[in-house]
Amino acid sequence: MKNLVVLGGGESGVGTAILGKQKGFNVFVSDKGAIADKYKKVLLHHNIDFEENQHTESKIFAADLVMKSPGIPDKVALIQELVSKQIKVVSEIEFTSEYTNATIVGITGSNGKTTTTMLVHYVLRKAGLDVGVGGNIGDSFAKQVAEKSFENYVLELSSFQLDGIENFNSHIAIITNITPDHLDRYEYNFDKYIDSKFRIVKNQTENDFLIYDADDEAIQNWLSNNKIKSKLVPFSMEKELEYGAFLRGDKIIMKLKTEDILMNVSELTLQGKHNTKNAMAASLAARLLKTRKETIAESLSDFEGVEHRLENVQKINGVQYINDSKATNVNAAFYALECMDNPTVWIVGGVDKGNDYSDLMPLVREKVKAIVCLGLDNQKIIDTFGSVVDVLVETAGAEEAVKVAHKISKKGDTVLLSPACASFDLFDSYEDRGNKFKQAVKNL
Structure with a gap:
């Protein structure tokens, strides 16, 4: 034994x-x-x-x-x-893959992977496929193979999980985007982190597919310097493509065997540029698994979204409170701020993984009226934005942060929790942080 x-x-x-x-x-x-x-x-x-x-x-x-x-x-x-x-x-996914012949859709990327994973799973389930969802969310892949054994799995895969693979393969791999994150695990070398994400294609053959963001510089550079066997299936919001998914006006077009209009962007339940990209990636995966385009469009227009990701909590005295606790890096916070249409009180901070906040500067200047820090060490946030916003307050807990935000916001404002950092200084996890924020809003 x-x-x-x-x-x-x-x-x-x-x-x-x-x-x-x-x-x-x-x-x-x-x-x-x-x-x-x-x-x-x-x-x-x-x-x-x-x-x-x-x-x-x-x-x-x-x-x-x-x-x-x-x-x-x-x-x-x-x-x-x-x-x-x-x-x-x-790693767990490597160990488990020995014991299943299921078709795997593997999803990685710095941001958007949870939403994309949930979207793909939702669409495939609506199309009647026997499909489980796992990886970083829900029950572990291993437990499901032991107990349920689905014909298809949609797996959210972090770079840490991909680091431990030898033979594991996704028939369809999706890379949503690559931005500097977790660099502390990769000797602060962005190239090592990029290589780690691309391990998802390591065992792909010419019968497999890689769906990726053609507007992402890090992905494009890697692909132009490395040969892979699988078929490339790009998506873009900036240009029309010969093959893949793209925008024409405000319609999402899918061009695989034939060119099809999938739907109008305004019909997506999840709004914002990044969610349009997540929807494109999910649509391509579902289409490659023979899902009807009507089913895809219908799913994308009634999908509920992911908890702790731009989640509307409550409107109080005309102020909308939004929980985006899952934004554990700068790029995720960038997406959140980009979606804000009203003057925003931004709750930010936590454990910094080598963050460079300068990318956020134009958005903060344009949209943020006040910053509430929620972390033990806020020096970097204060140094970066102290001279840009009129009000900057330090707090040491969700309840205090919400009370302060409530005080400084007025009708028509948005209070956004989008920390851009990990949560481990004050909370057990980003879920714990999001739940405490939601509870504090309900207690107002």
């Missing part, structure tokens, strides 16, 4: 443990921190051996195979030592 060691007792770790046990491995889960009660219950239910708040090296080095959770960097000593002992270390 082979030994499978799972590092990390979160969603992907526990899913892998369940699948590993089902496939006949002797499984041991080890987490350096505490394991959440809901996951402990699952491990106990499946009689899976685990430890928390420590790594017992003798047990870990007895592994034939190690699955490490995406949150553990490659450069930590334990991983380096496993590699030097020639013990294979893989």
